Amino acid sequence: MTLEVLRKKVLKVDRLCVQLAQYDGLAIAFSGGVDSVFLAYVASNILGEKAVALTVETPYMAKWEIQESEELATFIGISYTRIQLPLHPSLMNNPSDRCYLCKKILFNQLMASAKNMGIKNLADGSNADDTKDYRPGMRALTELGVKSPLLESGITKTEIREWSKALGLKTWNKPAYACLLTRLPYDMPVELNALEMIEKGEKFFHNLGYKAVRVRKHGDLARIEIDPDRITDLIQNDSIGRIVENFKAFGFKHVTLDLQGYVMGSFNSDLMKGAPNESNGN
Structure with a gap:
């Protein structure tokens, strides 16, 4: 299906296209996730060369x-x-407000880069579902004046996935992902080799076919979270020995499987005691 056909069928998509057409130019904070890819695809079709994708690469x-x-x-x-x-000095100890600080740092840089390209407007892929939780990163975007066309058009994550599939976008069923800082305890020094260990561990599981996975690092211990529905499969197959061997090669001394499975923001439990809807990442 083409965007033009989808636009004629779905009012929200048409509303998004009309909104994007009003921009003389638009830079999109592009993570490669389902939301930013959908937004970039639509913006590129509407604005042509006046739409650009910007990705920030950090450790x-x-x-x-x-x-x-x-x-x-x-x-x-x-x-x-x-x-x-x-890695910015304000994030060196993985503070509890890291998402707010990180968004401020990254989007200030994105805005500066867009300005250097002669583009006044910067957009992100926030959608209507993002308003249901407390997300400190969104507060930073509001303070900076970042546009959120998907949110403003009332488009939900489920709709983005559905329309992405119809448009042939590879990300329609891509699992959510978050930065590697979310795998570390709060208020502890961030070591670059620890981030590399976590990345290697999660990539190893991706290669085994586990897409929804988090490797939480507690000192020299790896706490592995996977989809609860797949825990039995993991235990019953012959991968356990290979997992332990590889994780020790990555630098972990102890390897554990969290029997609760993947839980979004599992390091947030202490922070959430006074704010049950707070979310600081995955």
Whole structure:
């Protein structure tokens, strides 16, 4: 299905296209996730060369995800720029407000890069479902004046997946992903080798066919979270020994499987005692 056909069938999509057409130029914060890919695809079709995709590369973002974002931008046919940033001093100890601080740092840089390209407007892929939880990162975007066309058009995550599939976008069923800082306890020094260990561990599981996986690092212990429905499969197959062997090669001394399975933001339990809807990442 083409965007034009989908636009005629779905009012929200038409509303989004009309909104995007009002911009003289638009830079899109492009993570390669389902939301930003859908937004970039629509914007590219509506604005042509006046739409650009910008990706920030930091030490706490998985290398495979950065590479995939570039491949997806090429697939869409949108102009793509990668911006490299070091670990900012304010994030060195993984503070509890890291999502707010990180968004402020990254989007300030994205806005500066867009301005250098002669583009005044910067957009992100926030959708209507993102208003249901407390998300400190969204507060930073509001303060900076970042546009959120999907949210403003009332488009939900389920709709984005459905329409992405109809348009032939590879990301329609891509699992949610979050930066590697969410795999570490709060208020502890962030070590670059720890981020590399976590990335290697999660990539190992991806290669085994487990897409929804988190490797939480507690000192020299790896706590592995996978989809609860797949825990039995993992235990019953012959991968356990290979998992332990590889994780020890990555630098972990102890390897555990969390029997509760993957839980979004499992390091947030202490923070959430006074704010049950708070979400600081995955």
